[in-house]
Amino acid sequence: MNGGFLHRLGGTGTNQEVRLRQATWFGALGSCKHWFCGVLAVLVAVLPVVTPAQASHGVAQNHTVALNLDPEVRQGFDHFYNLDYDNAYRIFTHVAQEHPGDPMAWNYLLFTVIFRELYHQDLLDTTYYAHNSFLATKRDVTVLPATRQEIENLTNKVVGMTDDTLKKNPNDKDALFERGYAKGMHAAFVVLADHAFAMGARQGYAARNDSEAVLKLDPQYGDAYMAVGIQQFAVASLPGWVRMIVGFMGVGGNREKGLQMLRYGAAHGVATTVESRTALGLFLRHDGRYADALVVEKSLAADFPHDYLFQLEVANLTKDEGHGLEAIAAYKQVIADAQKPGYFVDARLQMAWFGLADTERGYNQLKDAAYGYEQAATQPNCSDWLRKRAWLYAGETEDLLHDRQKAIADYQQVLKPGGDQSQASVARAHIEKPYTGK
Numbered sequence: 001m002n003g004g005f006l007h008r009l010g011g012t013g014t015n016q017e018v019r020l021r022q023a024t025w026f027g028a029l030g031s032c033k034h035w036f037c038g039v040l041a042v043l044v045a046v047l048p049v050v051t052p053a054q055a056s057h058g059v060a061q062n063h064t065v066a067l068n069l070d071p072e073v074r075q076g077f078d079h080f081y082n083l084d085y086d087n088a089y090r091i092f093t094h095v096a097q098e099h100p101g102d103p104m105a106w107n108y109l110l111f112t113v114i115f116r117e118l119y120h121q122d123l124l125d126t127t128y129y130a131h132n133s134f135l136a137t138k139r140d141v142t143v144l145p146a147t148r149q150e151i152e153n154l155t156n157k158v159v160g161m162t163d164d165t166l167k168k169n170p171n172d173k174d175a176l177f178e179r180g181y182a183k184g185m186h187a188a189f190v191v192l193a194d195h196a197f198a199m200g201a202r203q204g205y206a207a208r209n210d211s212e213a214v215l216k217l218d219p220q221y222g223d224a225y226m227a228v229g230i231q232q233f234a235v236a237s238l239p240g241w242v243r244m245i246v247g248f249m250g251v252g253g254n255r256e257k258g259l260q261m262l263r264y265g266a267a268h269g270v271a272t273t274v275e276s277r278t279a280l281g282l283f284l285r286h287d288g289r290y291a292d293a294l295v296v297e298k299s300l301a302a303d304f305p306h307d308y309l310f311q312l313e314v315a316n317l318t319k320d321e322g323h324g325l326e327a328i329a330a331y332k333q334v335i336a337d338a339q340k341p342g343y344f345v346d347a348r349l350q351m352a353w354f355g356l357a358d359t360e361r362g363y364n365q366l367k368d369a370a371y372g373y374e375q376a377a378t379q380p381n382c383s384d385w386l387r388k389r390a391w392l393y394a395g396e397t398e399d400l401l402h403d404r405q406k407a408i409a410d411y412q413q414v415l416k417p418g419g420d421q422s423q424a425s426v427a428r429a430h431i432e433k434p435y436t437g438k
Helices: 003-010 015-029 036-043 071-080 084-100 103-120 145-168 173-194 199-217 224-238 240-248 255-268 271-285 290-303 308-318 322-336 349-362 366-377 386-399 402-412 423-433
Strands: none
Touching: 071 084, 084 103, 103 145, 103 173, 145 173, 173 199, 173 224, 199 224, 224 255, 224 271, 224 366, 255 271, 271 290, 271 308, 290 308, 308 322, 308 349, 322 349, 349 366, 349 386, 366 386, 386 402, 386 423, 402 423
């Protein structure tokens, strides 16, 4: 972690006292159960990086890592934004082979591996993070050891390369950005896949420190505004007693300033402009400013019409804004588009079916909701966690329809041995006593 932050965090005293204060701070973050404590690290890297060709403005090369402007990198992002992770990985592998000494080349591979895995685990559905239930629900995520090892190797490679550069030149702004970005991406993985909130928070703060150092060296370095903006908003959103502790330690936050920094990053960044827009939309959503969040998300969906996740998020936000019937139509449109050959790459329809069913259930369209949950549960590429969650909700809906036999059959699907068991206790309770909605 950045030494400057550790100094502010620890203050003065013996090494043992400093470590105790640091441990107390991170323990407080873990115990407060506020979603920002872990998710702030996730948002540093939770959605893809924009291809420089899609930046809406000219950017001087000396205000971004030069490799971000390479035509082959742009080609890789074209695949990335179609969620065609395998072809993106192939192209970025070639980029890394051609530029083995550039940490950003290995960063491209790192975020491709991470987001391919998160997508395949159904962990990029933002409805999972929009509420505090993310903290309370510990799902079992099985990641292949080879994938975990590749993520660790790539993270260590980028951090090692940038550390070596910074030992020679502590003011290398590209190296600072590249190191912070790698730590932010790794934080996203450990928080989403493992619920490792303490590690994620530490890495998130390290990413902020690196980005702050970049901005001191070059205030026009648009990519660096994202991590700082996220932290500004996140710290300001912590419970009052935690903010007071943080304030004494020299770590401040301001919600509006955070949003302003994200807007600046969206307008002037190259490597993080889409991420800044996405984080902006998520923060607005968390604050209940659904109309504003929807404007941001619709702009992303318009820019990337074949990105399944952006189209899905428009439907999610339409539902959150309270326009349920419009949201139902939006979910159905996403599902219909997925049937068009080549429209989406690897559309994980369980997310759309689940969102549709939830919305229909909210409008008391129970038969349609039960069907939607069943469709979500039976998608061939559905993660075990989402599958069992869908079966649970299908059973609850069948109970509300007074079809007890079918409800029990659905609950029994949740109780199948192996895989995720986070919904099992609720399913057992519903088998003992029918769900009534109370």
